Amino acid sequence: MKADVKLSEFELDVMNILWQLGKASAPEVHEKIKLDKDVSYSTVKTIIDRLEQKACLMRAEQQGRTIYYAPAIEREAFSTPLLKGFLKRMFAGDPHKMVAQLLDNEQLDNSEIEQLENMLAAQKAKNNK
Amino acid sequence: MKADVKLSEFELDVMNILWQLGKASAPEVHEKIKLDKDVSYSTVKTIIDRLEQKACLMRAEQQGRTIYYAPAIEREAFSTPLLKGFLKRMFAGDPHKMVAQLLDNEQLDNSEIEQLENMLAAQKAKNNK
DNA sequence: AGGTTGTGTCTACAAATGTAGAGATATAAG
DNA sequence: CTTATATCTCTACATTTGTAGACACAACCT
Structure with missing residues (x-):
């Protein structure tokens, strides 16, 4: 597993939605994100595209034009190093x-x-x- | 307390050092940072300057030309919201x-x-x- | 078949972040 | 007093991140 993949906050938000739902289309992710903050579809789609480039998610299925994305990496692959880093940074380890x-x-x-x-x-x- | 202050990873690293030491000069912080990654003094000083702008740290003392900085905000002021966010993002809350x-x-x-x-x-x- | 609509693609740009060099200069050393 | 050195200051720039519009086009509706 690629150890050096860094995700931004927004990217993590999207991954989180995917981890929860298993798979989802860009408009679906957009819906979820909008519950928290008001951003345009394009914005969300850009993040999804970047995550795809980083090979963090993959195209799982297609219905009509709609692409369904699924996580390509387990949550733990991120949470483990992040938790360690967070522990170190904010709680002196x-x-x-x-x-x-x-x-x-x-x-x-x-x-x-x-x-x-x-x-x-x-x-x-x-x-x- | 300013609720909307966001610190970057690097900024948090510096704050962490300050929280640990209580106060430190820029060269001292540089020393500590270099244990982890190889960056120039200027880089570290820039981060310190930005933290000062954000009023996250203050000039506590001066010896000769050397300025000693100290945290202007408690660790908890950051760890609380960050922990919540982290919990939500990485562990579905x-x-x-x-x-x-x-x-x-x-x-x-x-x-x-x-x-x-x-x-x-x-x-x-x-x-x- | 023709228009409408929902998605995708491509491109662009502003803000934040990481990074560092050049130069000024106060203090320390001789 | 002069020189050397350690710090600070200022400026600059590449990269990453957040944000979104314009346009293309497949699929659905009538």
């Missing part, structure tokens, strides 16, 4: 600071927190093996 | 996915995990109040 902030920002109810506790327990079990 | 990835990426030993568990317990206690 300390996961605790990050989780603390996360708990502070997001309102998690008790059942959600318990899910997290389960994850931690599982990790501990794995460590002990 | 789901904190669990993010923590899962975090556990996967970073090798946390049991005592570190227990610290996290304590944080979660504290949060639950707060929820129940």
Whole structure:
């Protein structure tokens, strides 16, 4: 996997939509994007084209003139290095600071927190093996 | 606090150094940056100047000709919105996915995990109040 | 078949970002 | 006091990113 592919914020927004939907046409992506900010179709299509050039998404299907795009890369391929970088940049590489902030920002109810506790327990079990 | 200040990656790198050191001169920042990538002094100084323009850092002190800069904004002022955005973009807004990835990426030993568990317990206690 | 419409293609450009050299100059060194 | 050096200042430019219009054209409707 290409390790040096950098995506801009906007490009990530589009990828995110594709990762969620599995596949989508440019007008569909445009619809989704417009929920957040008002940009023209051309703008979105340009981003899609650039992502295609970078081989981050591919033409999956065609119906009439309409092209359906699908991600060509797994979300994790990006989230892993980005998370590391983000952790380093914003939290001096300390996961605790990050989780603390996360708990502070997001309102998690008790059942959600318990899910997290389960994850931690599982990790501990794995460590002990 | 100015909510609409956007910092580039490089600008964040510099801020990070300042947040760590408390204050530093441009040559000192340059030194630190060079540990990661090879850029000229001018480049770093330009970034510092832009950060000063954006009022993200200030001249704290002067020794001879050398100016010492210090952050003019708390780390949290950036990490909060950035974390939210990052969560939304890379993990579809789901904190669990993010923590899962975090556990996967970073090798946390049991005592570190227990610290996290304590944080979660504290949060639950707060929820129940 | 002819017009309409929704998509795609191509091109362009402004703003932000990364990068750095040339020159000024205050301080340090002799 | 002169020279050398470390910093700062100013200016410039290439690249990336965000943004969108103009035009082409296939497909659908009647």
